Amino acid sequence: MADVCHAYQILKTGGLKEENIVVFMYDDIAYDPENPRQGIIINSPYGDDVYHGVPKDYTGNDVNVDNFFAVLLGDKAKVKGGSGKVVDSGPNDRIFIYYTDHGGPGVLGMPTNPYMYANDLNEVLKQKHALGTYKSLVFYLEACESGSIFEGLLPQGLNIYATTASGPDENSWGTYCPGEYPSPPLEYDTCLGDLYSVAWMEDCDVHNLRTETIKQQYKLVKERTSSDNSYYGSHVMQYGDLPLSTDNLYLYMGTNPANENFTFIEENSLFSSQKTVNQRDADLLHFWHKYRKAPEGSDRKTKAQKEFMDAMSHRMHIDSSIQLIGKVLFGLEKSSKVLNTVRSSGKPLVDDWTCLKTFVRTFETHCGSLSQYGMKHMRSIANLCNSGVTVEQMAAASSQACTSFPSNPWSSLSNGFTA
The missing domain is CATH 1.10.132.130 (Topoisomerase I; Chain A, domain 4)
Structure with missing residues (x-):
């Protein structure tokens, strides 16, 4: 959820209109009794609060597969609950989708059941294309085995470019985790973000997105997420219509005016996390640190x-x-x-x-x-x-x-x- 909130802040700071941003998040972290900073969510050890001002379009049980597909297709009649906001796009619009959750081969997690299956997602993307309601679409996907969502399924010719946090048979990784370097503040027992997500967002935080292309960001994120090809990293993949990667990021995300004079550097200027945690083990790490820190006999x-x-x-x-x-x-x-x-x-x-x-x-x-x-x-x-x-x-x-x-x-x- 911290990743989703951070992504919203990037788009909002980038100048996108509120009515053009739709947010799905379960919204169970900010005021959870175990959150050491009530009402605040951070996505990095020294980061600002990313929760403030985030619209709650779809929360709780309204975060489900049917609503996600209906919103993407702009089908207001099929949306149940939530704000009712949909992607009401036209033939000249560019769409950016960022999705983060647990995953597995061919499947994406949802906080509700059922989960999202790869064939259904790709069919909906084809339907969106058939409706003629976008010019181009960029999809960033964070999940374990996320490459399997598009591998052999996303055809070329839909004007869709997708990147995934990992290959079809790889885990993705949590970062800023307890006991690792850099660690979250001492009062936290959980990872603060996911490596691929933090990589693309921290890149957006510092670069002028009017001049940086999707391809340039892809290369930087790929390098950081692979953690120098160590065990503690994954291979960021790309699928669909790769020529779209020459587009400037600004066309999809806007850009922070404060970064206007930032000269893009090809070398990876992003901090490379030394060690990460397998996304699937993040819950065990959380329980273990909670246990370790709790007073004896409590x-x-x-x-x-x-x-x-x-x-x-x-x-x-x-x-x-x-x-x-x-x-x-x-x-x-x-x-x-x-x-x-x-x-x-x-x-x-x-x-x-x-x-x-x-x-x-x-x-x-x-x-x-x-x-x-x-x-x-x-x-x-x-x-x-x-x-x-x-x-x-x-x-x-x-x-x-x-x-x-x-x-x-x-x-x-x-x-x-x-x-």
Whole structure:
């Protein structure tokens, strides 16, 4: 959410009109009792408050897939709840979309269920193009395995340029995390931002976007996000109509007048974070630091320990269930090869997206919710579809693998299916 708020401030400072900015955010951080600075959200250790003035167009349960698609298509009739604001664009308009959440192969997280699937997003982008209601569209996407959202799915010719925080089979990374350098202020137990997002936004904060091109920013962000090609980084990717990257950023984001005289430097002038945290482990890091800092014998320490143990128990349950389903279907020797196969570059994650969603629902019926962590296994589930497993076989294997599932909130199906 800090990333989303920071992005809004960039667009607002850049001169975009309020009616042309639509914000989706769950809005559960600023006044959460665990936020050490009530009503304030920061996106970097020494950063200013990015929460002030952010419009609450869609918050809470109004942040959902149906509303996101309706807003993007400018379809006011299909929007339910929220401010009702939509992307009411015309044939000469340029659109910028920034999306950040958890993710997995072929899927993007939402604070509500169901999640957003790659085929559905790409179909909506094609519909938007068919409506003729934009000149060009730039999409920045932050999520684990975010490359899989466009790989083999986003065609050229739609006047859409997309960049993603990571390749189709890579994690993305949190930054400004406790215990790392630079760390958040001592009172914080959580990462303050995500590496790719912080990279493009901190670039916007200092450069004159009238003269900087999308391609120049892409190169800077790619370099910073790869963390010198170390383990603690990912490879920023680009998809769609790459010639659009020669456009100036100003056309999509405006520019801060204070940066008017800033001369663009090709070398990466951005601070390169020395160490980051796998986005999927950010919650564990949060619980661990909460536990470590809580007074001995306090309720806070007991609660943090329980949260950590519940999260670990859920992870182990999900991991072992997927492995067991693979073994039931393919035997001990073949199962790991089937589950871990990564398709060649340019191919989408799965041929039959209906099969993938059906198998996710089947798994969740027998084994409990995949949740944000379990999204990492979407490729394994997709591979079952690609290998010709039937719905009946998947149901039987899931039933055999999961005779019960943990009752903690991580495994709850009370919020519905993720597919």
